[in-house]
Amino acid sequence: MTNVLLxxxxxxxxxxxxFSRFYGICPFLGVSDKPSTxxxxxxxxxxxxxxSSAATYLVYYYALVPxxxxxxxxxxxxxxxxxxxQFIEMFLKKYVPSLYSALGIYLPLITTNCAxxxxxxxxxxxxxxxxxxxxxxxxxxxxxxxxxxIFAGAREKMKYAxxxxxxxxxxxxxxxxxxxxxxxxxxxxFSF
Amino acid sequence: xxxxxxxxxxIKDGLLDNNPTLVQLIGMCPTLxxxxxxxxxxxMGVAVIVVLTFxxxxxxxxxxxxxxxxxxxxxxxxxxxxVTAVELILKAYFPAISASLGLFIxxxxxxxxxxxxxxxxxxxxxxxxxxxxxxxxGAGFTCALTVIxxxxxxxxxxxxxxxxxxxxxxxxxxxGYSPAIIFIAPAGAFLTLAFxxxxxxxxxxxFDDKKEVARVExxxxxxxxxxxxEEVPYTDEDRDEFAGKESDVK
Numbered sequence: 001m002t003n004v005l006l007x008x009x010x011x012x013x014x015x016x017x018x019f020s021r022f023y024g025i026c027p028f029l030g031v032s033d034k035p036s037t038x039x040x041x042x043x044x045x046x047x048x049x050x051x052s053s054a055a056t057y058l059v060y061y062y063a064l065v066p067x068x069x070x071x072x073x074x075x076x077x078x079x080x081x082x083x084x085x086q087f088i089e090m091f092l093k094k095y096v097p098s099l100y101s102a103l104g105i106y107l108p109l110i111t112t113n114c115a116x117x118x119x120x121x122x123x124x125x126x127x128x129x130x131x132x133x134x135x136x137x138x139x140x141x142x143x144x145x146x147x148x149x150i151f152a153g154a155r156e157k158m159k160y161a162x163x164x165x166x167x168x169x170x171x172x173x174x175x176x177x178x179x180x181x182x183x184x185x186x187x188x189x190f191s192f
Numbered sequence: 193x194x195x196x197x198x199x200x201x202x203i204k205d206g207l208l209d210n211n212p213t214l215v216q217l218i219g220m221c222p223t224l225x226x227x228x229x230x231x232x233x234x235x236m237g238v239a240v241i242v243v244l245t246f247x248x249x250x251x252x253x254x255x256x257x258x259x260x261x262x263x264x265x266x267x268x269x270x271x272x273x274x275v276t277a278v279e280l281i282l283k284a285y286f287p288a289i290s291a292s293l294g295l296f297i298x299x300x301x302x303x304x305x306x307x308x309x310x311x312x313x314x315x316x317x318x319x320x321x322x323x324x325x326x327x328x329x330g331a332g333f334t335c336a337l338t339v340i341x342x343x344x345x346x347x348x349x350x351x352x353x354x355x356x357x358x359x360x361x362x363x364x365x366x367x368g369y370s371p372a373i374i375f376i377a378p379a380g381a382f383l384t385l386a387f388x389x390x391x392x393x394x395x396x397x398x399f400d401d402k403k404e405v406a407r408v409e410x411x412x413x414x415x416x417x418x419x420x421x422e423e424v425p426y427t428d429e430d431r432d433e434f435a436g437k438e439s440d441v442k
Contacts, residue, residue, distance in 0.1 A: 020378050022225035026304055029220060071280065074298040075272040082265055111264075114221050114302040121295050166394035170217050171386045178382030185377055 004135050007128075009190075011139035017115050018147040019184035024115030028148050029173060031106070038152035042145025044106040046138065048088060049116050052081050053137025056120035057130055077120045082111045115144055151180060197321045206328025212305045213336035214392045219305040222296050223337060224381040230353055233341030235289040237334025239282065239297060241327065243274045244306050248314040248326035255315050267310045272301045288355065305333060336388075343384050348375030 017023045024045070031041045056077050064070050089107045092100035110116060119140050123133040154176055163172050210216060213223055219240075226236045250270050251258075258266045279297045282290040290297065300306065309329055314322040346352050350369040354361025374380045 022221050022378065022381070023299075025220040025224060026218065029217065071276065074276050074279070074301055075269070078268055078272050078301050079265075082268060111268075112302045112304060112307055114299045117302050118295060118299060121298055125295065164390075165397060166390040167386075171390040171393070174382050174386035174389065178379045178386060181377075181379035181382055182374075185379055 004132060007132055007136050008139040011136055012143040012146065013184075013187045014190050016143045016147055016184055016187075017118070017140050018144060019181040020188070021118070023118035024113050024144055027109060027113055027115075028144075028151065029170070029177070031109075032148050032152040032155055034156065035149060035152040038148045039145070040102055041106045041109075042141070042148050044103040044110055045113065045115060045144055046141035047103070048081075048085060048107070048110050049119055049141040049144075050134060050138040051088070052084055052116055053119055053123055053133045054130070055080055055084055057123060057128075057133045060124055073121070073124065074117075077117055078111075081116055081120070085111050115140070147180075147184075151177065154180065197317070199321070199324050202321060202325050203328040206325065206330075206332045207335065208332075208396075210329075211332040211336060211392075212308075212329055213333055214389055216308075217389070218308060219303045219333065221299065222303065223333075223340065224378070224385065226293055226296055227337055227341040227344055227381060227384075228348070228376050229345045230338060230341045231355055232289070232292055233337040234334065235282075235286070236293060236296065237330070237337050239278050239293075240300060240303065240305070240333055241330030242278055243271065243300055244309060244330045245323055245326035246274045247271045247306055248309055248322040249319055251310045251314040252317060252319045252322035258315075263315065264307075264311075267307060267315075268301065271306055271310070275300045305329065340381075340384055340388055343388070344375045344380060347372050348377075348380060 011017075015021060018025065018028050027041055027045070032038050059076055059080050060070075060073060064073060064076060069076075085107055089100075089104070092103065092107075119137045123136055128136055155173065158172060158176060161172065167175075206212075208215075212218055213220075222236050222240075226232045247267070247270050251267055254266070254270075275298060278300070279290075282293075282297060309325060313325045317325070342352060345354070346364060348371055349361075350365045350371045351361035351363050372380075375384060
């Protein structure tokens, strides 16, 4: 149990996917314009990452290992994730239309979100058990959501800034992300 | 449609006009994560060049066979095949680089640059042009990564070109230099990239302004007051140069 709690704490705070591992930077910079879209993206990632952590665990230990095809894990995982995203999209569209209308536009983007594949590969690399894998996937996604939500809040205020011409647009956004990363690096003092 | 493919334009696009890192800002995960040293940045760059060139070639060859409905899935399969090959080669021949790049080698699969080039270029153009595009975009990515890696390693450790396990390297500032560790830390990655992108933009802005000014001067040679540059703030240096040019015209 403590092990699971430690994994959760590390994945959300000390080894935050955005600020210390750099997984999922594209959506972090791309869809953090407004807190509402950021939350939508974060929720979709949480949903997909939790399920895909479970699915890739099962595929790896019950299909690839018995067949001695471990070296194909990258190919297998990305296909599993792509199929899963497609499946989730169809499922939500048919049975939970309200959730689909909220998350629908973000789902196709998640296939190429490196956070999802990164979490799946990290689970294998660290030899987590099934429960630990699912917990890791879920908490890493919560960390992602938290980061993107905080950042979207900060970016909303930045619209009123008047930076030098060269810093307009992305450079200013990157500097804000740097300052936020600095704040998060304060947590790295926690070590167990 | 242009009949003759302009290779010069493709190359210039990849390196400058549409540089994936400095202009389009895509593929940010490896850009920020592996640029703690020049060697790591170069290793990542070369891996991306190889994958991008081969995947562009194959997707271009298969572009008439792949049905449009499943094209993204087909691209991902092609790309992940090459990524696995590169991963195994690196593991076998360059274990140190493979260890320090870690998961970012398999994560090339989801690097937006490669999928973006497959979708935007290789699926519409003949094989040779696609290969050139892959090489140019890959080179643009590698150059940007190397510059970022150079700045971060120099300021963060005081050395450059140390091997991926942190040994060796040329000490630039001597042993009295206490390194600014922030540049190796994640926060430094964001800040360094921000300043490099801003510097690149500022140089390009200046270049574009000059072109614009030259054009306007041609049009309004008799008026001598370029209308287009009124909104654009200039530095004093620019204004001096500018004044000199105006008087030349007169």
